[in-house]
Amino acid sequence: MIRHRRIAAALVAVALLVAGCGSAGTPVDPAPVGAVRPPEPANVSGADKINAGAASANCDTRSLSPSSAITSGSTMAAIRQRGRLIAGVDQTTYLFGFLNPANGQLEGFDIEIVKQIADAIFGTWVGHVQWTTIPSSERENVLRSHAVDIVVRTYSITCARLNDVDFSSTYYVAGQRLLVPSNSPATSLADLGGKKVCAAKSSTSMAAIQQAPSKPVPVSVSNWSDCLVLLQQGQVEAISTDDVILAGMAKQDPNVQVVGARFTQENYGVGIPKGQDDMVRFVNSVLENVRGSGVWQQNYNAWVAPVLGPAGPPSVSYQ
Amino acid sequence: MTSTAVRPGAPSGPVPEAPAPEPAGEPGRSGLAGLLELPVTAWRSVTRSVRRSPGRLTAMGVGLVVLVVVFGVVGTFAVQSKSDTITDLADHREPLTAASQEIYRSLSDADAASANAFLVIGAEPPELRARYDLDIARAGAALAKAASDSEGYADAAAKVDVLSQNLPVYTGIIERARANNLQGFPVGASYLREASNLMRTVILPAAADLYNIDTGRLSAEQDDASGFPWFSAVLLVAVIAALVVTQVYLTRRTNRLLNVGLVVATGAMAVVLLWGAVALIIQSTLVSAGRDDGSHPVDILVRARSAAVQARADELITLVARGDGVTYEDDYKKLGPLLTGYLAQAHELMTGKAAEQIAIAQNTSNTWLQVHKDIRAKDDSGNYGDAVREAVDPTAPDGAAASFAKVDQALVTAIDIGRQNFLDSTSGAGDALTLLAPGVAVLSVIAAGGATIGIRDRLREYR
Numbered sequence: 001m002i003r004h005r006r007i008a009a010a011l012v013a014v015a016l017l018v019a020g021c022g023s024a025g026t027p028v029d030p031a032p033v034g035a036v037r038p039p040e041p042a043n044v045s046g047a048d049k050i051n052a053g054a055a056s057a058n059c060d061t062r063s064l065s066p067s068s069a070i071t072s073g074s075t076m077a078a079i080r081q082r083g084r085l086i087a088g089v090d091q092t093t094y095l096f097g098f099l100n101p102a103n104g105q106l107e108g109f110d111i112e113i114v115k116q117i118a119d120a121i122f123g124t125w126v127g128h129v130q131w132t133t134i135p136s137s138e139r140e141n142v143l144r145s146h147a148v149d150i151v152v153r154t155y156s157i158t159c160a161r162l163n164d165v166d167f168s169s170t171y172y173v174a175g176q177r178l179l180v181p182s183n184s185p186a187t188s189l190a191d192l193g194g195k196k197v198c199a200a201k202s203s204t205s206m207a208a209i210q211q212a213p214s215k216p217v218p219v220s221v222s223n224w225s226d227c228l229v230l231l232q233q234g235q236v237e238a239i240s241t242d243d244v245i246l247a248g249m250a251k252q253d254p255n256v257q258v259v260g261a262r263f264t265q266e267n268y269g270v271g272i273p274k275g276q277d278d279m280v281r282f283v284n285s286v287l288e289n290v291r292g293s294g295v296w297q298q299n300y301n302a303w304v305a306p307v308l309g310p311a312g313p314p315s316v317s318y319q
Numbered sequence: 320m321t322s323t324a325v326r327p328g329a330p331s332g333p334v335p336e337a338p339a340p341e342p343a344g345e346p347g348r349s350g351l352a353g354l355l356e357l358p359v360t361a362w363r364s365v366t367r368s369v370r371r372s373p374g375r376l377t378a379m380g381v382g383l384v385v386l387v388v389v390f391g392v393v394g395t396f397a398v399q400s401k402s403d404t405i406t407d408l409a410d411h412r413e414p415l416t417a418a419s420q421e422i423y424r425s426l427s428d429a430d431a432a433s434a435n436a437f438l439v440i441g442a443e444p445p446e447l448r449a450r451y452d453l454d455i456a457r458a459g460a461a462l463a464k465a466a467s468d469s470e471g472y473a474d475a476a477a478k479v480d481v482l483s484q485n486l487p488v489y490t491g492i493i494e495r496a497r498a499n500n501l502q503g504f505p506v507g508a509s510y511l512r513e514a515s516n517l518m519r520t521v522i523l524p525a526a527a528d529l530y531n532i533d534t535g536r537l538s539a540e541q542d543d544a545s546g547f548p549w550f551s552a553v554l555l556v557a558v559i560a561a562l563v564v565t566q567v568y569l570t571r572r573t574n575r576l577l578n579v580g581l582v583v584a585t586g587a588m589a590v591v592l593l594w595g596a597v598a599l600i601i602q603s604t605l606v607s608a609g610r611d612d613g614s615h616p617v618d619i620l621v622r623a624r625s626a627a628v629q630a631r632a633d634e635l636i637t638l639v640a641r642g643d644g645v646t647y648e649d650d651y652k653k654l655g656p657l658l659t660g661y662l663a664q665a666h667e668l669m670t671g672k673a674a675e676q677i678a679i680a681q682n683t684s685n686t687w688l689q690v691h692k693d694i695r696a697k698d699d700s701g702n703y704g705d706a707v708r709e710a711v712d713p714t715a716p717d718g719a720a721a722s723f724a725k726v727d728q729a730l731v732t733a734i735d736i737g738r739q740n741f742l743d744s745t746s747g748a749g750d751a752l753t754l755l756a757p758g759v760a761v762l763s764v765i766a767a768g769g770a771t772i773g774i775r776d777r778l779r780e781y782r
Contacts, residue, residue, distance in 0.1 A: 031480075033480075033484065036484070039485075039488055039489075039492060039513055039514070039516070039517040039521075040513065040516065040517075041509060041512060041513045041516060042512060042513070042515075042516040042520075084701045086701065088642075091505065091508070091641055092505050092506075092508060092509055093505070094504065094505050094506075098505035099505055099508065099641075100503060101437075101440075101500045101501075101503055101504075101505075101507060101508075102440070102441060102503050103440060103441070104440035104441075104704075104707075129701070130700070130701025130703070131641070131642075131701075131703060132641070132642035133640070133641040133642045133643050134642060134643060135643055138643075222643070223509060223643075225505055225506040225508070225509040226509050226512075226513070228506045228509065229506060229509045229510055229513055232506075249506075252499065252502075252504040252505075252506050253506075
């Protein structure tokens with residue numbers, strides 16, 4: 001009997017030891033979650049094929065001399081015949097081309113330029129403009145396929161683009177700068193080596209980011225305001241593009257600011273399908289009027305002056 | 320019976336009890352050797368006794384009783400589990416499939432409703448806001464149901480995880496879009512597109528997968544419920560055959576035509592066979608009817624409804640994108656024929672009121688597809704304002720908004736009819752099995768008793 005008890009005691013001891021070593025383990029995480037992927041605007045990607053080129057490249061970027069005549073058989077006559085001017089614009093760039101959610105109308109500096117051109121063809125733009133919004137990357141395509149008559153969409157005149165499309169004279173001069181959160185120490189692309197910097201696909205700004213010696217990580221999007229979405233969500237460190245576009249973004253968010261000096265010069269022109277010289281001359285005559293008659297100043301004061309301060313129309317010369 | 324049963328030769332005698340007393344009883348022998356010898360001794364005594372008539376009779380009796388009891392247990396459990404499966408089908412599985420389709424539909428509709436709100440100028444109309452809120456609330460509630468059910472199903476649980484992680488993110492982006500929109504900032508539209516992108520590339524695919532998984536589980540459970548219980552059936556036939564063989568043997572040996580106990584046992588088993596066959600055939604037919612008139616057409620209708628609501632979202636987002644929405648329009652062009660195809664398929668599958676509703680959906684969706692062409696034509700030719708008005712105005716009787724609502728309503732009615740068909744047939748199938756499980760148990764006990772008494776009567780004659 002005593003022997004049995006001893007055996008029993010030994011068994012209990014072994015059992016306790018085994019239980020103590022084996023079973024406790026670590027508490028189980030009932031719902032393990034790995035890395036969380038932040039939501040992204042559609043069509044976000046990295047580096048872009050450089051085809052925009054820089055404004056300063058070696059070629060004659062001057063446009064043809066103006067002519068306001070609408071002769072029969074001309075491009076303008078065909079547009080008049082059709083009854084509407086098809087304009088490729090942007091609806092996401094505050095101040096230049098955007099959809100005002102309060103009234104459902106497109107508004108901005110570029111939109112006013114389109115209205116001036118339509119006014120010149122039809123007498124009034126009302127009811128004679130078909131607005132087509134296009135992403136930056138589609139500007140050459142829609143002109144090449146004649147899906148639109150003109151593109152007025154913060155469109156920089158560059159030598160590379162002149163191979164594909166024609167441009168009017170310059171109606172606005174902008175320059176590339178940097179938009180960062182207010183608490184960011186960065187003031188130029190040089191401070192952003194290895195950091196993510198956003199710009200629209202096939203824009204001159206994208207080209208500048210990709211060619212910067214500090215090697216920032218380019219993030220390309222379809223529309224400019226997608227960049228602001230990414231910046232507000234902390235997915236990029238900075239946005240780099242023309243000061244007017246950045247000013248429009250800064251106006252939508254008090255926690256970001258435009259910093260640094262202009263490091264490129266961007267001459268905005270109206271994009272016109274290749275070979276439509278009559279249309280180029282006609283648009284140039286409209287722009288001549290816009291710059292000279294005070295319309296330009298009025299437009300600038302309404303949209304741009306509040307954020308970038310006073311300025312006058314650019315001076316232009318022709319071929 | 321008792322005197323013969325405890326004889327050393329009886330198979331039920333010492334075999335299970337032997338190991339315990341053996342080592343203690345024979346202290347001289349080693350316990351292990353005794354244990355090994357035991358089955359051998361038992362087998363010898365069994366074979367020895369079976370060669371004699373009383374022993375053989377005892378063995379037959381025990382064999383019969385064991386066979387009947389085994390069948391009784393197996394049969395009762397088989398019928399009970401079938402009955403449980405059917406109850407689960409109606410009370411659990413089908414509602415959960417409905418829940419996962421609700422997740423998909425509500426979220427697609429939320430996508431459409433938020434896009435719609437952006438096309439309306441000025442403050443967001445309260446009815447659109449209410450529709451979005453209802454969609455999100457429904458999706459959330461249905462998701463909770465789906466989550467409770469996904470335990471143990473790794474693929475379903477993974478989809479539920481994706482949905483539960485991303486639904487709050489989606490609503491967050493939508494509110495951010497609203498806040499910006501209210502202040503007149505165009506970045507609001509970009510947030511809307513980001514939310515829609517999340518919905519279309521992450522959330523809806525997961526919801527579609529979850530629905531497919533749940534439909535698969537429903538179908539598998541229907542197969543299970545309408546399947547034939549082969550094992551129990553073979554066992555039952557074996558029991559009846561054994562009873563008949565025993566009676567033939569006894570008649571030959573004793574020259575008595577009838578053994579009341581065994582006749583009762585055979586009768587009880589024959590009743591089980593008949594009852595079971597009839598009940599199972601009815602049950603299986605009704606489960607199949609529940610699939611053919613219920614869950615299968617409902618599945619097609621659900622797919623049609625999803626195609627419709629996604630096409631509606633595409634239609635609206637194409638307008639929100641304003642020229643930059645080619646991918647959405649391409650998607651619409653794919654969904655149109657898909658919707659028509661599903662409706663035609665469902666129309667063939669259903670009859671009566673449901674078929675009428677599907678016919679309404681077919682006509683209205685044709686109207687809608689025409690209106691859509693008109694909307695695209697207007698937008699493409701520059702009448703953006705008219706196009707938007709035609710797309711969102713709910714008061715125009717044949718407009719896109721009204722047509723979509725009518726298609727959706729007709730489909731909901733048809734789906735409800737289909738679900739009702741499913742429920743009626745499936746609960747009918749459950750009713751067909753009423754009392755069968757306890758019936759099998761009671762009749763098996765009666766049969767076991769009959770066999771025992773029948774064999775005991777014969778054994779008595781050897782005294």
